[in-house]
Amino acid sequence: MIWPRDDSKLERVRAAMAEEDLDALVVRAPDNVLYLTNFWGMKGYDAVVFPQEADPVLIALEPSAADAARHAWTADVRLFPGYDERDPRPPPLRALELAVDAARPYGRVGLELGLGTQAADRMVGEPTTPTKAWFDAFPDARDATPLLARTRAIKTDQEIARIRLAIELAAEAMEAVRAELRPGMTESEAAATWQGHVHGAGTGWRDGAVELAFGFSLVWSGPGIRTFTATGSRPVCEHEPTLFEIWVCADGYWADHTKNLCPGELDPRYDELLDQLLEVYRAAIDHCRPGASLPELDRTVREGIAASGYPGQPSHPISHGVGARAHEPPYAHQAGTGTIEAGMVLAIEPGIYWPEGGGLRLEDNFLITPDGPEKLSPFPDDFR
Numbered sequence: 001m002i003w004p005r006d007d008s009k010l011e012r013v014r015a016a017m018a019e020e021d022l023d024a025l026v027v028r029a030p031d032n033v034l035y036l037t038n039f040w041g042m043k044g045y046d047a048v049v050f051p052q053e054a055d056p057v058l059i060a061l062e063p064s065a066a067d068a069a070r071h072a073w074t075a076d077v078r079l080f081p082g083y084d085e086r087d088p089r090p091p092p093l094r095a096l097e098l099a100v101d102a103a104r105p106y107g108r109v110g111l112e113l114g115l116g117t118q119a120a121d122r123m124v125g126e127p128t129t130p131t132k133a134w135f136d137a138f139p140d141a142r143d144a145t146p147l148l149a150r151t152r153a154i155k156t157d158q159e160i161a162r163i164r165l166a167i168e169l170a171a172e173a174m175e176a177v178r179a180e181l182r183p184g185m186t187e188s189e190a191a192a193t194w195q196g197h198v199h200g201a202g203t204g205w206r207d208g209a210v211e212l213a214f215g216f217s218l219v220w221s222g223p224g225i226r227t228f229t230a231t232g233s234r235p236v237c238e239h240e241p242t243l244f245e246i247w248v249c250a251d252g253y254w255a256d257h258t259k260n261l262c263p264g265e266l267d268p269r270y271d272e273l274l275d276q277l278l279e280v281y282r283a284a285i286d287h288c289r290p291g292a293s294l295p296e297l298d299r300t301v302r303e304g305i306a307a308s309g310y311p312g313q314p315s316h317p318i319s320h321g322v323g324a325r326a327h328e329p330p331y332a333h334q335a336g337t338g339t340i341e342a343g344m345v346l347a348i349e350p351g352i353y354w355p356e357g358g359g360l361r362l363e364d365n366f367l368i369t370p371d372g373p374e375k376l377s378p379f380p381d382d383f384r
Helices: 008-021 030-037 062-071 092-101 132-136 145-153 155-181 186-203 268-287 296-307
Strands: 023-025 047-051 055-063 077-078 110-111 213-221 242-249 253-261 320-321 328-329 345-348 352-353 360-361 364-369 372-375
Touching: 008 023, 008 155, 023 030, 023 092, 023 145, 030 047, 030 145, 030 242, 047 186, 047 328, 047 364, 055 110, 062 077, 077 092, 077 345, 092 132, 145 328, 145 352, 155 186, 155 213, 155 242, 155 364, 242 360, 253 296, 253 364, 268 296, 268 345, 268 352, 268 360, 268 372, 296 320
Parallel strands: 023 110, 055 077
Antiparallel strands: 023 047, 047 055, 213 242, 242 253, 320 328, 320 345, 345 364, 352 360, 364 372
């Protein structure tokens, strides 16, 4: 789908640049390139020079010329070859030269100096990150990462529409798994069913509304449910949940959910645990209104879980932003600051895990509206 230029987003970025006295941004993380130009590159070598007042310059790998011509919001696209018989250097160095040249007219430049993570390019499996040469080429640059995080935290109408596509595809894939899940299947088979539907049905989905979709998952069943462990070959349990920690990337915009299925009648222990967790979850959702504290959101969840008899849980964050990355600012944690604002899309994900294995996590994405949170996925959290 060809998305029109999102002027409201770009004007907000330029206003933030003016406040921080930056003449231009030079970015290379694929999610920031997508955010500023609507171009989602194949290999992660691409870059954009985004001036406060002039037109942006997109620097793209030559084989991506057709993609850039169709999708990019800027007409100034400067291509570099993946291989040049006159220049045997690696292609990122040619991209760097073009970026330095495009940034030369600008005095005060912002660079991504503080990135902790980045989203993947269209190849996905091997993200390409900048080398030391990239940073050395801009010795006087200031860190633009906080500026980009702040502007990206508030979504435009177009961004919300793109996130909704990813979320709806994630839910459709869960319905496909619901029809196939059987006791005795392996966790990896259940994961492959979900991932296969996302990529197979999602690429070209809705008459091309999504050009390319990828699904990523961690799937655990019954006593295999834990945090920070890989999907395995354990069997799907008949009377215990199979937990799907799932991410969909649809043309560079993401959904991040945790959904559960049970192919039989749920064990009474899990009935009780689900009721406890739903109570905590609903309190967290009720908290998410414009002006509410992000640190207090974290505290609300953890105190609620402790009151249920599980102090110190969960070991993972309980809320973060979702957009051009599956996990992006803002993050809710008690050592942080900040407030919830209208226009944010937040993942809320409380979890309770038993020491011997097993447990539950609930997670959905919520759009913060002036009137409160809107649940974006049609797939239920109470899977009974």
